[in-house]
Amino acid sequence: MKNERYRIAHREAWIGVALVIVNFAIWYGFAYGLGSGDPEKYTYVFGFPAWFFYSCIAGTAFMIVLIFIVIKFFFKDVDFEEEDED
């Protein structure tokens, strides 16, 4: 079925999957990449342990900005009510 509205919907669902993978990679990578050493010897960024700052604070902020960009530039408005032709 060649349905333009569904094509948009499917594309956006895949974008959602991609965002979760990016989100997980940032969260996991910084937390365990920087946080696996001896907690006594952590470096600190703005008062927080570096792993926590990058994984939980900067990572979350980055995701919010990314979501904003994705919605603004890649998500399209569609009409839910109209019955479009195939």
Add this chain to the structure above:
Amino acid sequence: MHWSVIAPLIVFVIIIFGIGFWSNKFVKSSDSFLSEYFLGGREMGGFLLAMTMMATYGSASSFISGPGVAYNTGLGWVLLALAQLPAGYFVLMILGKKFAIVTRKLKSITLIDFLRSRYNSNVVVWLSAISIVIFLFASMVAQWVGGARLIESLTGMSYTTALFIFAVVVLVYVIIGGFRAVALTDALQGSIMVVGTIILLVGVVIAGGGIDNIMGDLVKENAELVSPFGVGHAYSPAYVSSFWILVGVGVIGLPQIAVRAMSYKNSRGMHSAILIGTIGIATIMFGMHLIGIFGRTVIPGIELGDKVMPTLTMGVLPPVVAGIVLAAPMAAIMSTVNALLMMVSSTIVKDIYLHYIKPDASDDHVRKTSFLVTAVVGVVVVLMSLNPPEIIVWLNMFAFGGLEAVFIWPIVLGLYWKKANKFGAIAGMVVGLSMYIVITQYFPNVLGVHSVTFPVISALIAFVLVSFATHRKIKDTPEFI
């Protein structure tokens, strides 16, 4: 207890009553009662959608038990709590436009309406209905007990009185106002949750003498408090990561969340809801859990985890402000139970009664039945909460993951995969649920991950294999997918 703490709570309750009565006007005047009462007439805009998703999702555990765990185990629990971030964007992006378009085409009002039209199977409908009623009933009782305990501890009233007050407040606005009242009160409750979190976080940081100081104190006490592994290396990376399924992407499978993804007005609203909802969930989950661990240096030695958030609030904030912040957990609990109540009631009225027992009911009869069923379910929940039977406590343990294991694939594959059929759906639901109960009961944390992980994966495999094996038996693949 200070009157100045209780005063903001009373104002909050009065506003909520007002919203209930105002929404009742729409319920009375609507020419399509079911769609209005159970879906708010599909009129939600972006802010409302974001708030109702967030408030329904954020519950007693985000505000009461979660901060308590963070208090005892450290920053590792904040890391784990942030696995919930996808709940803000993933659900709406995945169900998203497809769900909105398909449910409008099929004229579905409930989640089960959609599953019924998609799979043409009474077995799927009954499995869904029974799972929703049993599991959501049990979680409702648990939240209800949490709400009553909170009022009890804030006001010094007896548990029974507290329960009664909580019940009257919630039942009145939900029964008379329906989904619209639920969504509107969620907007207020969600805002209170966000604002309360920010105020308390600032208060705790100031009381602790700044972030540098707090971190220094934590490291001095036990450096493991600031590591991602938690005190005593309690959290392995695999365990923490598996929460991405339970509280992150798996949230799509929670019926009370999924139904919200069919209740909004237009795609522009959905776009802003994704952004607002993600920011809201990030603020609450990050803030409340960070408050928990920071609180350890401000008021050390709180024995009971559930007392951490209320004790900190009363300890670091002036009374009136404390009242506003304490309205946040109250709001979180109310906004969860009201959604569950609507969901159970719509399942009984629309999916079972009107479909199987009285399909030719008059409009007036539908109205009366809807009010009656919602009221009866509410009253039974309250009676159960007086002294929760063991079976309810047991069922509640399975509710969250159980619903996800049952619903995630029938919803997602049903929307995106033409070959998904009723045999596959039934296989997936049965495998997911039974495996989840067996694993949780007998092999918790098998291979070091949360017990929801393997049931969700196995349900997917069962669903796909059975659908492939049987798809020749299904004559007409659905046109609307």
